[in-house]
Amino acid sequence: MHRQGLEAVEALVTHAREPYETIHVSPLSPVIGAEIMGVDLSRDLSNHQFSEVHRALLEHHVIVFRDQHLSPEDHKRFGRRFGRLHVHPLQAMREGDKERLEVKASRNSKFVAGEGWHTDVTCDAEPPMGSLLYLEKTPEIGFGGDTLFANMHLAYEMLSSPLKAFLDQLTAIHDGALPWVQGYGYAPKEEFQKNEHPVIVRHPETGRKLLYVNRGFTSHIVQLARFESAAVLEMLYRHIETQPALSCRVRWTPNTLVFWDNRCTQHQAIWDYYPLERSGHRVSVVGERPTA
Numbered sequence: 001m002h003r004q005g006l007e008a009v010e011a012l013v014t015h016a017r018e019p020y021e022t023i024h025v026s027p028l029s030p031v032i033g034a035e036i037m038g039v040d041l042s043r044d045l046s047n048h049q050f051s052e053v054h055r056a057l058l059e060h061h062v063i064v065f066r067d068q069h070l071s072p073e074d075h076k077r078f079g080r081r082f083g084r085l086h087v088h089p090l091q092a093m094r095e096g097d098k099e100r101l102e103v104k105a106s107r108n109s110k111f112v113a114g115e116g117w118h119t120d121v122t123c124d125a126e127p128p129m130g131s132l133l134y135l136e137k138t139p140e141i142g143f144g145g146d147t148l149f150a151n152m153h154l155a156y157e158m159l160s161s162p163l164k165a166f167l168d169q170l171t172a173i174h175d176g177a178l179p180w181v182q183g184y185g186y187a188p189k190e191e192f193q194k195n196e197h198p199v200i201v202r203h204p205e206t207g208r209k210l211l212y213v214n215r216g217f218t219s220h221i222v223q224l225a226r227f228e229s230a231a232v233l234e235m236l237y238r239h240i241e242t243q244p245a246l247s248c249r250v251r252w253t254p255n256t257l258v259f260w261d262n263r264c265t266q267h268q269a270i271w272d273y274y275p276l277e278r279s280g281h282r283v284s285v286v287g288e289r290p291t292a
Contacts, residue, residue: 024038042071061264075257105277114269123194127287136254
């Protein structure tokens with residue numbers, strides 16, 4: 001890691017944080033992720049406890065709640081404390097609960113959702129502000145199916161000043177068809193959203209800048225020739241994918257809920273448990289349009 005990257009990490013680690021009163025927060029890494037204890041998500045949280053959970057999300061970007069026993073309504077009720085629930089394009093085509101997306105892989109799966117680094121549904125005009133994945137079943141051997149999360153504030157801060165100034169001027173197209181074409185090998189018949197967002201955006205609650213392109217949904221940078229765009233995007237993707245200092249690793253156990261701030265993170269699901277099964281459900285919360 002170069003000197004600028006070291007300074008960015010040090011600034012995050014040495015930043016003073018207020019203590020918590022109603023929850024216990026145990027960081028997973030110096031720069032992203034924390035386990036939250038002292039919370040029962042099957043019950044309504046008091047306003048004070050909810051505000052502390054919200055603060056933990058803003059400070060750590062990914063928060064993990066273990067040993068939670070949630071009904072579908074419990075799951076959705078907790079999500080609604082943060083805003084209106086999102087309907088995923090896949091779930092909109094299916095029967096049943098439109099606000100709760102099934103996430104499942106087994107010996108019959110040809111692929112699993114989220115294998116590559118991505119941010120959820122950035123093709124939307126107002127992408128989700130966060131996603132809450134609750135896994136009831138994990139591989140029987142007791143491990144496998146971990147998820148990696150990366151901090152996009154830090155990804156931006158680790159770039160050189162001239163590159164930051166260059167990227168600040170740019171916008172990119174996010175195309176909902178890309179996961180089908182690139183990841184699954186065929187073009188969808190359904191119409192998915194396509195939207196233009198800045199390459200560098202500010203977090204709507206904290207005001208901090210972050211890198212906002214991802215291999216899953218970003219097709220090209222508008223202001224550049226296609227070959228220039230492809231080279232710049234590949235450089236940024238490699239920056240994210242090859243810097244372990246940006247990331248944490250969440251190991252799933254049964255009845256764990258993980259809530260990530262979709263506005264400032266990317267994640268990757270690891271499919272290392274075939275032919276075993278992992279299953280659960282996800283709800284997401286509608287956010288606002290990303291702004292420069």
